[in-house]
Each structure stands twice: as structure tokens, then as C-alpha cells.
Amino acid sequence: MSAQERTYPEPAISMETERYWEATKQGKLLLKKCNSCDGTYFYPRATCPHCLSGDTDWFEASGKGKIYTYSVMRRAQVPYAIAYVTLEEGVTMMTNIVECDLDGLAIDQEVEVTFRTTEGDQALPVFRPVS
Amino acid sequence: MSRSSKAYIAGIYEHPTRKALDKTIPQLHAEVALGALQDAGLTKDDVDGYFCDGDAPGLGGASMAEYMGLDLTYTDTTETGGSSYVLHVGHAMQAIAAGKCSVALVTLAGRPRAEGLATLGARNRGEVPELGFELPYGPVITNMYGMAAMRHMHEYGTTSEQLAWIKVAASHHAQHNEHAMLRDVVTVEDVVNSPMIADPLHRLDCCVISDGGGALVIVSPEVAKSIGDRCVKILGQGEAIKHLNAGKVDLTYTGAVKSGPIAFEEANLTPADMDYASIYDSFTITVLETIEDLGFCAKGEGGKFVSDGNLISGTGKLPFNTDGGGLCNNHPSNRGGMTKVIEAVRQLRGEAHPKVQVPDCTLALAHGTGGSIGTRMGSATVILGSNDA
Numbered sequence: 001m002s003a004q005e006r007t008y009p010e011p012a013i014s015m016e017t018e019r020y021w022e023a024t025k026q027g028k029l030l031l032k033k034c035n036s037c038d039g040t041y042f043y044p045r046a047t048c049p050h051c052l053s054g055d056t057d058w059f060e061a062s063g064k065g066k067i068y069t070y071s072v073m074r075r076a077q078v079p080y081a082i083a084y085v086t087l088e089e090g091v092t093m094m095t096n097i098v099e100c101d102l103d104g105l106a107i108d109q110e111v112e113v114t115f116r117t118t119e120g121d122q123a124l125p126v127f128r129p130v131s
Numbered sequence: 132m133s134r135s136s137k138a139y140i141a142g143i144y145e146h147p148t149r150k151a152l153d154k155t156i157p158q159l160h161a162e163v164a165l166g167a168l169q170d171a172g173l174t175k176d177d178v179d180g181y182f183c184d185g186d187a188p189g190l191g192g193a194s195m196a197e198y199m200g201l202d203l204t205y206t207d208t209t210e211t212g213g214s215s216y217v218l219h220v221g222h223a224m225q226a227i228a229a230g231k232c233s234v235a236l237v238t239l240a241g242r243p244r245a246e247g248l249a250t251l252g253a254r255n256r257g258e259v260p261e262l263g264f265e266l267p268y269g270p271v272i273t274n275m276y277g278m279a280a281m282r283h284m285h286e287y288g289t290t291s292e293q294l295a296w297i298k299v300a301a302s303h304h305a306q307h308n309e310h311a312m313l314r315d316v317v318t319v320e321d322v323v324n325s326p327m328i329a330d331p332l333h334r335l336d337c338c339v340i341s342d343g344g345g346a347l348v349i350v351s352p353e354v355a356k357s358i359g360d361r362c363v364k365i366l367g368q369g370e371a372i373k374h375l376n377a378g379k380v381d382l383t384y385t386g387a388v389k390s391g392p393i394a395f396e397e398a399n400l401t402p403a404d405m406d407y408a409s410i411y412d413s414f415t416i417t418v419l420e421t422i423e424d425l426g427f428c429a430k431g432e433g434g435k436f437v438s439d440g441n442l443i444s445g446t447g448k449l450p451f452n453t454d455g456g457g458l459c460n461n462h463p464s465n466r467g468g469m470t471k472v473i474e475a476v477r478q479l480r481g482e483a484h485p486k487v488q489v490p491d492c493t494l495a496l497a498h499g500t501g502g503s504i505g506t507r508m509g510s511a512t513v514i515l516g517s518n519d520a
Contacts, residue, residue, distance in 0.1 A: 006269065008267050009266055009267050010267070011262075011263035011264070011266065011267050012259075012262045012263040012266065013263055014258060014260070014263070016260070017263055017264075021263075039377070040378070041377035041378050042264075042375075042377065042378030043260070043261055043263075043264040043378070044264075045260060049377040050377060068282065068380060068382075069278040069279070069281045069282035069285070069382060070278060070281060070330075071273075071274040071275075071277030071278045071280075071281055071329045071330050071331075071332075072329065072330045073269060073271070073273070073274045073277075073328075073329050074326070074327045074328060074329065074330070075273070075326075075328045075329070076269070080269055082268055082269055082270060082274045082275075082278065083278070084278060084380050084382070086380075090378075091377070091378030091379070092375075092378050092379070092380035093264065093378065094264065094265050094268050094270065095268055096268050096269070107281065107282065107285045118267055124267050124268075126268075
């Protein structure tokens with residue numbers, strides 16, 4: 001267990017994504033789904049990258065997934081694990097793995113979402129191993 | 132002269148500096164431009180097309196055109212990171228074939244060492260749509276490539292020792308390059324025992340950071356005829372953009388799966404025809420995935436392919452990066468595509484260092500990678516031939 005965690009920079013937020021960041025403050029991870037083609041996608045944006053429809057809606061993700069890949073950044077003041085996590089909903093997102101043994105991570109490991117406060121008081125979705 | 136070519140590379144120049152404390156970026160652009168024009172036996176007044184990318188200060192190509200006093204009828208500032216200059220070779224060929232210009236100048240210059248910049252220092256921070264979903268997690272170039280290597284190892288059993296062989300081969304070549312930053316020959320053990328930077332990439336899996344630059348002069352067949360047989364034929368080119376595909380992430384392959392076949396088809400050649408290959412080598416994993424994607428071996432077999440010195444000139448089946456590449460020689464402005472083209476031209480002219488020159492080198496490939504491997508990247512491949520190819 002790493003006792004110390006890095007400081008999380010404030011995310012850039014736009015009109016397209018402010019809903020996502022409002023939800024993270026309430027402990028929810030939102031994704032976007034297209035009403036025209038039924039496609040789910042990440043990162044969230046107003047226009048569906050599968051079909052370019054603007055008819056898209058937010059929905060709450062389960063917050064559960066598996067590590068697709070990761071790398072422990074050793075050359076940092078506070079070493080940290082960056083990862084891509086594939087969510088149950090089928091999309092893969094960049095994140096950090098926290099509350100973990102940095103030397104014990106593995107691809108396909110099951111993880112769940114949790115949140116960290118960033119600079120500027122936003123809430124950032126990160127993942128921890130399912131115990 | 133059997134194979135036809137729509138355009139030729141007539142001039143090349145690689146700046147000898149690796150740390151440019153006393154020069155500005157525009158100054159470096161002008162110095163490499165002059166070097167490449169002199170190599171071609173041309174002057175700046177012959178240039179009617181100019182190609183640069185985001186490392187050139189100012190408004191597109193206009194500021195540098197003014198600085199260098201160029202009189203242009205054609206410009207292209209396509210930006211795909213380190214692959215830009217390989218892509219510019221193709222775009223220059225197309226412009227020349229369309230009659231839009233006849234002498235195209237391509238320049239690259241930068242001084243990240245002198246400025247103390249990390250590799251992502253110059254990134255555009257405007258309203259980039261993905262930024263909020265990435266930057267807070269601490270992505271840097273080393274851990275982004277680390278994640279690709281980690282997944283490739285998981286899916287195909289690739290090992291750190293296999294990746295190390297790529298650095299070993301580059302170091303064998305760099306020992307003969309007086310300008311190379313790292314000239315010591317290293318072993319597989321040296322690589323895997325060097326400090327871990329971002330799992331599973333060690334320090335010696337990473338390229339150098341250097342100042343400097345390079346330039347190319349690309350000309351029409353008519354101009355090439357007046358210059359002579361040092362001109363190198365451009366036989367085929369391909370380019371592609373790969374991205375995260377709405378969240379369907381796969382880091383085990385690169386844009387070379389598209390750019391490679393397009394280039395080989397245009398040249399009517401195959402990977403087996405290549406006497407030499409310049410492969411973008413920001414990290415060892417970059418080379419391994421690219422070699423697979425270009426078809427030099429089957430997907431997943433890259434680890435075996437690069438092992439046991441198979442990339443060393445004079446020993447292996449696929450001599451690569453005989454200047455020492457980004458892994459040992461230089462990586463000017465954190466963009467290595469330019470020097471990939473330059474060393475391929477040297478090989479085809481028979482002007483590489485004698486210790487690494489491929490005998491009778493007639494056909495060669497140069498490949499550029501920009502951005503981050505497997506995630507959001509540019510990919511460009513050119514197939515080149517000697518003047519008598």
C-alpha cells in the first residue's frame with residue numbers, strides 16, 4: 001500500500017463535459033450513449049464518434065472493470081500507476097490505480113471506481129483493486 | 132533506371148549539434164535548410180515549395196519562409212508529431228507530381244535540451260477535447276509507451292530481453308557515428324539492468340533527448356536529372372492516423388498496419404525486398420510493434436525477430452537505424468522522422484559509415500511515428516530506391 005499519493009491536477013472542463021464533472025463530485029461515473037446508433041463511447045463528447053449524431057445521453061456506469069494495461073511511473077517524486085481500465089460497459093478509459101501494491105498489479109485484475117479530489121476541488125475518477 | 136519515380140530526394144542534411152545553447156530555433160531551421168540545399172547543389176532561390184510542422188515558430192510556414200527569404204508557391208504544414216517529415220516526403224512527391232512545385236524544402240529543428248523541456252513541453256493546450264480525461268492521470272511519454280509494452284508482453288509473451296536487443300543493435304551502429312550521443316556498445320544485460328523508468332521500460336529502452344534538426348530537398352524528375360545520380364527515388368508512401376477509437380483501445384498495434392501496405396503497394400514491393408529499414412525508435416517497443424505492423428514478421432513474432440542481432444548491419448537480416456537512431460544518436464526536437472529519412476538516403480547513396488553500410492543497398496524503407504504509440508498517433512512510411520533501382 002503506498003502511503004502517499006500524488007497531487008492530481010485539475011481537469012480541463014468544457015461545456016460538453018461539465019455534467020461528467022458535476023457527477024464525479026457526487027461519486028458517480030457517467031458515460032455517454034448514442035440514441036441513434038446505440039453506441040457507447042469514451043471520452044464523453046456531445047457528438048457520437050460512431051455515427052456523428054448529436055442525439056446522445058448520459059448514463060451512470062457500474063464503476064467496475066478490469067485493467068487492460070498499466071505502467072508504474074518509477075521516475076516521479078511519488079511513484080504512481082497509470083492504466084487503461086476496460087469498464088463493464090465495454091469502453092476503455094485512462095485512469096490511475098490507487099489503494100494498491102504498486103508491485104502487485106496485473107493485467108485483467110478486477111478494479112472498481114473511487115474518487116480523488118484534484119487541485120481546484122474537482123473530483124477525479126480513479127480505480128482500486130476489488131478486495 | 133528501371134523503376135519510375137514521381138519525385139526524388141536530392142539533398143539531405145543532419146545538424147551536428149546535440150545541444151544548441153547558442154542558437155535559436157529559426158536559426159537551426161535556416162542552417163539545416165542551407166545544408167540540404169548545398170548537398171543538392173541548389174540554392175534557396177530554387178525552392179518553390181516549403182514543408183514544416185509544429186516545431187517551426189510562427190504562422191504555419193509563413194514566418195520561417197520570411198526568415199529564410201523563400202519565394203513560395205506551395206506550402207504544407209501538416210503536423211503529425213515525429214512522423215511529420217516522413218509524411219512530408221509523400222506530400223512533396225504528390226505536389227511535385229501535380230505540378231504545384233518542383234523543388235520542395237522540408238525542415239525540422241528544435242532545442243528541448245537547451246530549453247530544459249520535457250518531451251511534452253510544446254503540446255497545444257487549447258480546447259483539446261481529450262485533455263480533461265487524460266492529463267490529471269499523469270500520462271507522460273514514457274508511461275504511455277510503457278503501457279503499450281506491458282500489453283504486448285501480456286498478449287504475445289514478448290520479454291524485456293527481446294526488447295533490449297533493439298537497443299543493443301542501435302548501439303552497435305552508434306559506435307561508428309562521431310556525432311552520436313551514446314557511442315558505447317551495450318549488452319542485453321546492460322539494458323535490463325538499467326534503472327526502471329516506467330514499467331516495463333528501462334532507461335536504455337528510451338531514446339535520447341537532443342537538440343538539432345535536419346532538412347530534405349525533394350525535386351521533380353527533371354530537376355533530378357540535372358543534379359545527377361546522388362538523387363534517391365521516392366517509390367511509394369503511405370500515411371495513417373490511429374486513435375483511441377471511441378474507447379475500443381488496443382495498444383498492441385500502430386498506424387503502420389495501414390501506412391505500410393499503402394506504401395508497399397504503390398512501390399509494388401514487399402518487406403522482403405528491403406535491403407535496409409529506418410524504423411522510428413523513440414523506445415524499443417516502438418521498433419518492435421512497427422516491424423510487426425509493416426510485415427517484416429508476423430504479429431506477435433517481433434520479439435523473436437529482433438533477437439540475436441537480427442537488426443545489426445552485417446550480421447542480421449534487417450539492418451536498421453545505422454546512424455544509431457533515436458536510441459543512441461539523436462532525437463532532435465523530440466521528433467525522429469527526419470533523421471530516419473536522412474539515414475535511408477545515405478544508405479541508398481552508399482554514403483553511410485563504411486562499418487554499417489549495407490552492400491549494394493538498392494531498396495530501403497523509412498518509417499515515422501508521431502504522438503503516442505497505439506493511442507493517438509500519426510504513422511508514415513516511405514519506400515525509397517537508389518538512383519539505379
